[in-house]
Amino acid sequence: MFLWVEDEVSFNTDFEKQDQVYYVPTNQQYDGVWRTIYATPGPLAQALKDEIPGIIRATRSSNQERLFSVGENAINRTGRFADQDFLEIFSLKFIEGQRETAFSNPEAIVLTQSTAIALFGTDENILGKIIKMGNTDNYLVSGVIEDLPNTISFPFDWIAPFERYRDGAEWMTHYGNNFSDTFVLLSEDANLETVDARVRQLIQEKSSDETDTYAFLHSIKDWHLRSKFKDGSIVGGRIAYVHLFSIIALIILLIACINFMNLSTARSEKRASEVGVRKAMGSGRSRLIFQFITEALMLALMATIVSVVLLVVLLPQFNLLIGKNLVLGLTQPSHIILLLSITLVCGVFAGLYPAFYLSSFKPVDVLKGLKVTQGSATSIRKGLVIGQFTISIVFIICTILVYQQIQHVKNRDLGFDKEQLISMNVNDAMIEKFDVIKQKLIESGAVKSVGLNNSDILSGGNNGSNLTWTGGTNTEDVLISFRYINSDFLETTGMKLAEGHGFSDNVAKDSSSVLITESFAKLMGSGSAIGKIIDRGDYPYTVVGVVKDFLYDDMYAQGDPVMFFNYPAGANYMYLKTNPGVPVSDMLARVESVMKIHNSAFPFQYQFVDDTFDAKFKSEQLIGTLSQLFALLAILISCLGLFGLAAYTAEQRRKEIGIRKVLGASVTGIVKLLSKDFVKLVGVSILLASPIAWFTMHNWLQDYAYRIDINWWIFVMAGVVAILIAIVTVSFQAIKAAVANPIKSLKTE
Structure with missing residues (x-):
């Protein structure tokens, strides 16, 4: 998830002047509602540059797909017709040619490195060569630029002068026609609020008729993550997914840490003698705390090493799932720091409570053979199990509702037949x-x-x-x-x-x-x-x-x-x-x-x-798929913890189970005895998870005008699934204990 988040927040960060680059959308009012449109009038760019102090460069741009051919070689590529300032605003890096003179000829065209190779077989010595656009127009190659990274919002494979695209199209010169992308570059000392306020006035000043349209500045840093508008204002975008998946990844780690706490405190009796002996030999509590936290850190370090191996194996499949090309990048300092940070935080967080709990045992009581009291630890352990399953059930409910919402929209009447x-x-x-x-x-x-x-x-x-x-x-x-x-x-x-x-x-x-x-x-x-x-x-x-x-x-x-x-x-x-x-x-x-x-x-x-x-549902399907994976992970990790606790409980009550069997208890009765406490905890989790899941999904669904209703049976189904999972998990250990030979359990008595 760190790699995914890193990729998302790195969009548009490769441009040299990113702090000064802005896109210019328009807000247009129709029937009393403001709509944000990614289009502006053709003449706006020049007016922005000429009339607004602080804007030092501005360009029109139109995204187009065109066929290019050199001899018998023909390819389709998407690119942009733009003004000279486009090259300057984005500080494009030229391999061949010069940025300053690339558009001196109206028939010029600049190609990316990969496009040049696709057409000519090389990216060298192709300046001045002719390529044909659309099988009709000849263009002269005036430059070759480095390929753009995948993390940009407005990708292109070629750039050609806007004037040739506009040639003869009188309608492109009118303020009433919105068709062009407009980009601007602000000076380093420009005041954003002042410039933006002036930009918002310009279209109305230039239009001959009264218009409910105004332009505004949208920062390059917001193009990818904050591109969702409502009533003319930014209300979010993919940044919501960045926050959501980051939180969920932390929750998954939290569930795993809870397991460690539970199992460590549950095994306290096994380590009580060790603590007693160490204290009797002179070890202080701080030294014992350090020992137990060190053990937790060692486990976390081993887990980190295993996880890196798994990442190497699974990352290609994850890339297919999310449609990205993430790389592990263990040579990058930020990735090493993150891995070590996760290891340290998980080790300390998971080991802290068990360390303080185990180090609190009194050596006199332990060495006398007195049973270690686990009153507070047992309550905390139950609370942690409830917390684990609450999160898992929330994931189950959310997964079901996300799937239902996607299917609800995909199956609605389109008004046409998309099949065949x-x-x-x-x-x-x-x-x-x-x-x-x-x-x-x-x-x-x-x-x-x-x-x-x-x-x-x-x-x-x-x-x-x-x-x-x-x-x-x-x-x-x-x-x-x-x-x-x-x-x-x-x-x-x-x-x-x-x-x-x-x-x-x-x-x-x-x-x-x-x-x-x-x-x-x-x-x-x-x-x-x-x-x-x-x-x-x-x-x-x-x-x-x-x-x-x-x-x-x-x-x-x-x-x-x-x-x-x-x-x-x-x-x-x-x-x-x-x-x-x-x-x-x-x-x-x-x-x-x-x-x-x-x-x-x-x-x-x-x-x-x-x-x-x-x-059209790429984002929603990604959420649905990842939520399924997260739900499975959360349930799996929770069940591993429950499995361990059930095994330990069965071991603790081994002699009790033996006596009950000798006295005539059935296997079914013993399984119920060992399972009911855990099922009660899951029941409490269902009660806690239901309102949390309802509130979360109710708010998520508000973003969609066409949405499902949240039905009560979903919560019932999720609860039943959670209880069945818990029963299956616990029953394995319970049955194993119930069918054990009571003679072996009681032979030391």
């Missing part, structure tokens, strides 16, 4: 040849239908406001999502019409027609929405169909109303509804053969929509 659905990025060549590609794909037998859309079906996509419509009041502040589709998109994705009809194959005929979702139709008031008019700017559209609401963007909430246009030329994604009767490998081979013929300049790439959907 494939998405592919499209390019101009695919749009031009779409009819042929569609026909050949269907003729191959692998595909049933083909649809086009400008957005990933699960993403937020394009949106806007300032629309008016029939039956609407105060409509300008309502955010509407726009989708540019073809006539087959609804059939391909399984979206259903609530009323009206879909688009025809005649795009020109449908130029003034739109489809809307049910949530949009409700905004138009009572009665059917069919035939009503929506004005977008100066252009009126007639509603011809109402599509049932579908889930996109935030998987835990209802998406914004959607407006569909029959405009396949604006598509960025192609969707294929595949034939379930064709094996996946065969289906992909048939699709690839069609694409190689009709889109040969681009590599065949695809994504299953159900995989994309599952990826």
